[in-house]
Amino acid sequence: MRFTVLGSGTNVPDAERGPAGFLVSVQGQSWLVDGGSGTLQRCAATGVDPRSLVGGFYSHRHPDHTGDLVPLLFAMHASRRLADYPIYAGQGFQAFLDGLVGVYGRWIELHPPATTIVTELALDAPATVDLGALVVHTRPAVHSSGALHLRFEAEGRSVVFSGDTGPSEALIELAAGADLLVTECAGSDAVPADQHLFPSAIADLVRRARPREVWLTHLYEYVDVALAVATIEDAGTVVRRAADGDVWSG
Ligand SMILES: [Zn+2]
Numbered sequence: 001m002r003f004t005v006l007g008s009g010t011n012v013p014d015a016e017r018g019p020a021g022f023l024v025s026v027q028g029q030s031w032l033v034d035g036g037s038g039t040l041q042r043c044a045a046t047g048v049d050p051r052s053l054v055g056g057f058y059s060h061r062h063p064d065h066t067g068d069l070v071p072l073l074f075a076m077h078a079s080r081r082l083a084d085y086p087i088y089a090g091q092g093f094q095a096f097l098d099g100l101v102g103v104y105g106r107w108i109e110l111h112p113p114a115t116t117i118v119t120e121l122a123l124d125a126p127a128t129v130d131l132g133a134l135v136v137h138t139r140p141a142v143h144s145s146g147a148l149h150l151r152f153e154a155e156g157r158s159v160v161f162s163g164d165t166g167p168s169e170a171l172i173e174l175a176a177g178a179d180l181l182v183t184e185c186a187g188s189d190a191v192p193a194d195q196h197l198f199p200s201a202i203a204d205l206v207r208r209a210r211p212r213e214v215w216l217t218h219l220y221e222y223v224d225v226a227l228a229v230a231t232i233e234d235a236g237t238v239v240r241r242a243a244d245g246d247v248w249s250g
């Protein structure tokens, strides 16, 4: 399994970091995980044509996580993609997509018989998506806009993505023993952001869930990166701030 960081940033425009976007790849097939603006370009830069993605997962509907959905569907429409495009996301995503189609019309609809198939996942209970080579477990996150935590399992390895969230018992449960935890760290201990994580909360998670490695994303500019890394490292794991283009292989 390969996990690629396409966007390690936030809603704040940044010359080096795009809004949230990731790829999970198993046996030559790639799924998109979130897709803020600029994700398609960075996906193409890694050598994966976004039009060939097998499907997509969305942690929630905020624009910094979904901004490139319209360009993605338009690209698939224009290239006359033959395969359906499955999307897995929290409850409410179908209405969100219907709203986008209401604005853009057929330009973001695949040519029949191909279609975009949304599978909505529970926001009040655990859910599992079994795609054969890839199994994905979700839990409700502490955030708005239908937010989920996601755990990707393939080839005996596991990667957990927090999505956006406040401190979350469900994330601690889901991250137990993960090979890699990719977690937002939007705020600092001194200035925690509402419905977001901060270093000491992630340190608590690490002590209880024992992920082998932690990558930090979604840091607002006022977060002291060195202090955040040191705080979480003290809990007993390997920590780094993720950068766009980083690839984890396991
Ligand atoms: Zn959000």
Ligand SMILES: [Zn+2]
Pocket: 010, 011, 020, 062, 064, 065, 164, 218
């Ligand atoms: Zn966000």
